[in-house]
Amino acid sequence: MKTIKTLGLAVAALFVAMSTTTWCHADEAASSPSSAQGASTTAGSGAVATTGRKADRALRRKIYxxxxxxxxxxxxxxxxxxxxxxxxxxxxxxxxTQISKVEAIARGVPGVTSVTNKLTVKKPFGGM
Structure with missing residues (x-):
């Protein structure tokens, strides 16, 4: 029983040590200027993804x-x-008629390159 608990604690300590080491290396790569091509590409792609998401959100707000x-x-x-x-x-x-109107409105917003229109007409209550 004591062996199992000891083994479990050792495995948990190993996981903590590995995750701490990984976090330290990630912080070093992000904060220090890198001379290696691979490290600069990795750090740069994260910044591009964040910028892209911000641009997408801004475009959505403009359309709304x-x-x-x-x-x-x-x-x-x-x-x-x-x-x-x-x-x-x-x-x-x-x-x-509003389906095509909303599509035209979206196309008129600066930054929109294409529009896929999946709008439908809401049926009134009662189903007729």
Whole structure:
């Protein structure tokens, strides 16, 4: 019984030591100027991914703001997904004419490169 507990503690200590070492090396690579090509590529790709996500979120906000200017369209029923300028519209609108209108609004926002429109018309209660 004592052997099993000792072995478990040793394994736990090994995991803690390994994770601490990994965290230390990650901090060194991120904080120190690197001379190796691989280390600079790794640090740079993280910064690009963060910048890309920020740009995608900013583009989504711009599209929602543009849709919000049209009071007849309920932007709360529309979801916007933006990835590197490519926009996907999901959700529902109250009238069929609003589907193309929302797509045109999204295309008019600066930074949008393409629009995939998956909007549908919301059926009224009662199913008719």
């Amino acid at each position: 703001a543009a849709i919000g200017k049209y009071k007849e369209i309920n932007a709360g029923d529309i979801s916007v997904i933006a990835k590197d300028g490519a926009v996907t519209l999901n959700g529902t609108v109250t009238e069929a």
